Amino acid sequence: MDPVIVVGSGPVGLSLSLALAGHGVPSVLLDEGPGKDEPRPARSVVLHSDTAAMVQRLGCTTLRDEGARYAAWRTMRRRQETRRITFEDHPAPLHLPQHALTRGLRAAAGAHPLVQLATDTKLESLEQDDRGVTARTRGGDTTWWRGSHLVGCDGARSTVRKLLGIRFPGWTAVERHAVAALRAELPWPGEALLHRNPPSGPEEITARPLPDGIWRLDWLLPPRGDLVTPDALVTLIRDTLALWCGGSTPPYDLIDTGVHIQHHRLARRWRDGRAFLAGDAAHLLGALGTQSVEEGLRDAENLAWKLALDWHQGASDALLDSYEGERRTAVAARLRAADQTMPVLRGGAGLRSLLPGSGRSAEGLLTDGHLGRGPLGGRPVYAPPVAVREVPTDTEPGGPVANVPVSAPDGSTVPLRDLLGRGKLLVLLVAPGTGVWDRRHWAGAGLMPRLAAAVTALPVPAELLVADAYPGAPAHTVLLVRPDGHLAATFAGVRPAELYAAADAVRAGAPAGVPATPAPVID
Template sequence: MDPVIIAGAGPVGLTLALALARQEVPCVVLDEGPGKDEPRPARTVVLHEDTADLLERLTGLPLTRAGVRWAGWRSMRRKQVTREIRFGGGAEDEHQDEPEAQDGDTAPAPLHLPQHVLTGALRTALARETLVKVAVDSRLDTIEQESSGVTAHARGPKGAWWRGSYLVGCDGPRSTVRKLQDIRFPGRTAVERHAVAALRTELPWPGEALLHRTPPWRMSGPSAGEITARPLPDGVWRLDWLLPPGKDLVTPELLVTRIRETLTGWTDDSAPAYELLDTGVHIVHHRLARRWRVGRVFLAGDAAHLLGALGTQGLDEGLRDAGNLAWKLALAWHHGPHEPLLDSYQAERRAAVAARLRATDQVLPLLRGGGGLRACLPGSGRGHDALLADGHLGRGTLGAPAVYAGSPLAPPRLDGEVPVGTPPGAPVTDVRVTAEDGTFVRLRDRLGRGALLVVLIAPGTGVWERKHWVTAGVMPRLAAAVTALPCRAELLVAESYPGAAAHTVLLVRPDGHLVTALGGVRPADLYTAAEAAVGGGAARTTAGAGAATGPGA
């Protein structure tokens, strides 16, 4: 069968190619550039727990060594610290300017790294993949599709025609794929503007990210009174100054003055030392493509959506697109087109991004409106700071990963369904599980392999060798139920899971979202849920039904 063609070699396109290759799907990546990225210290990415895990799993590289996990988060208004979060050991201690401190959650700190370092890691991993071909200096200009596949032409020094089974446009805001498919891209232009600088210096908060609103010193030139500082490796910081609406020119001289004023205000030093590495102006647009699929052509990343106001991370959503689409394309590539499953990509991901955009647009007037009665109400400033922290830290309606509660892949109400700490459709919590060979691994390590995960919660199994419990209790019956599923599945065992009682059975999608939780071994319910999770149809392996792996298979 023909490979999947991916137009665009940014982080989303490279991630999608790796995710497909891990599921034994060949790909061709059309890269407009020369195959490497120019270092730009001021162009950085913030990855949250799920997207950082996805990239580390695909690249096999500890990205933490290439970036910085924030030691803490600090919100300030004028001279006052209004919110402080300390990260450490996977847990947080959170303090606010309220009578009682609120407990933080257990999410790891965001990971901050230069974008060219991330794409370099992805390219290094792709270079080891025999199933992926990267065609450099190849700009897509023609797409022809029919019922059996897609033909694409790329111009360049070695212009060529490519034949593919599917084509995914990961080619950015000015997507050629989107234009060739005549897909509208409505939205808002210049929702926010930021002056950006990357510099090497020492700040009073080593390793912490800072959001400073209405600083007490006077700013030269146009300013909206909000500064963000985020640490990078080797003593480098990225600083962002929110600019007021309009098209005021940010000159190099004005930016240097702004840097000196900010560093002086933060350090009380009349001449703080710094080394300026890079500058720029970051303009945030909000747009959403009307369609994300036209036949065998899909959109992902910035080609499908633009967002990023109030600290939200557009790349996070693009990487989630790749994780969602990869396992569905892989299933269709191996077992034949399955329209409900492929349609669910747009249904799930477009709805998730639309909800994020709506949430941001609703709070933008409140946070950027410049006052009004609500701004004078007690506690309003703290509420605003909390909303902004949600966007930066990947929490709440502004930043948390999507829950596909209304997904077309959700099963009907099942008699054996029980509540656990994760609602159906949400990303599962990463816990330690026992794999097929009896070794202990993380649950998220088993994602992205094209198989559903069936997880039995069995307290006490961790202290026994696999041979002692794999044939005991409910295991033989559950293993038989997994073998009979209409799609490939892996059986895992966990000693515990948040909110789950003993003998609870979790069904998890290949992208890590929970399908359902069942109270005990219920083969009929498990089959119904698995069938719904792959679009209501069977996706059997060539070896026949029940190519299950895992304990007891």
């Protein structure tokens, strides 16, 4: 069968190709450029626990060496600290230059036998039929490509989106930020800062640490103000450092600068037959602390397992449609929350006048966006195809599962997220006490033989895992987890017929033309 064609080799395109490879699906990655990235420390990304775990699973090794986890998060208003958040109970956000993320993903893709990289190759046209997609390109050694599917990860000016005739409405220049990457000693080593309404200067400043004493500083600018000259930027830097360092500007080494403009746009459609959009080709966001790259990584993780199921054994149109249904809905909710919150946060009228203590409310909302929480930043919850929740747990159906230690089939104990993205559903049995026993001693005892038979009989590949505990779940709870780590269903004990029905709902039914098969009877 033909590989999947991925257009665009930024973080999202590279992640999608690697995610497909994890599911055993080959891809061709069309890169319009030479396959190299200019180092730009002032252009960085923040990854939270789910996306950082995904990138690590894909084989990216730059997170450890070139990323910095926040030691804490500070919020200041005028000259006073109003809040300080530590990360003792959950992982801190990871901050790293975007070029480092891209380089690490590209190295992993270049080493993977299922990923073919084609540089200096620009897409010019595409045609679809019932069996696949033909893409014609210029540059490089090949001028046409044949694929089972095609995914446009080619950015805000997406050629794929234009060729498909998909509209991209939204708002232009929602926010502007002057940005600088510099090396300096600040009073709070390793701690990120949100400074609202400082005594002078811009309305809002953020400082986020990078390794080796480097910081990224952002200054909120008027939406349609004057151009930021080099002299004006140097004045911003000196005044800000003096504000934070007792009135005098400490020594600093300016490494990189820029002006970043955030737009809010959402493509009308994310699927056209066998062609799909992902990342900035499908959506633009980034105001109020939201992370556009991170949402693109979630696009890739959601789409990869669905394309893989279609590639290996066929999938229903409903499953392929669910990519747009789930991801577009999640991003639209994020954009809607930002649009509704903007008057509160940016000093306008309307909602601000209705909120008591509006300054502190605004800081809380912004903090949520930066730290991946709440409507501006929280991880998505997808509406499950079947709401089976016989046993309540701390994870609602459709939400991301907790990263608990589990016993893998080889007997090792690993975090649950390490086993995602391998083309299989995960069936997790909560069995207190099993963590202290060797797997071979309990794999054939109690509920395990019947549950193992039920898992083997499911309509899609699945893997049986065991956990000593899961948040909010009593003993003998069975959880059905999608390949992208979202909870599909929970059961009280071994329920083969119901488990089969839930797995069939996860795949949105049998592929077109394939008769549905009843759940097998398991004694």
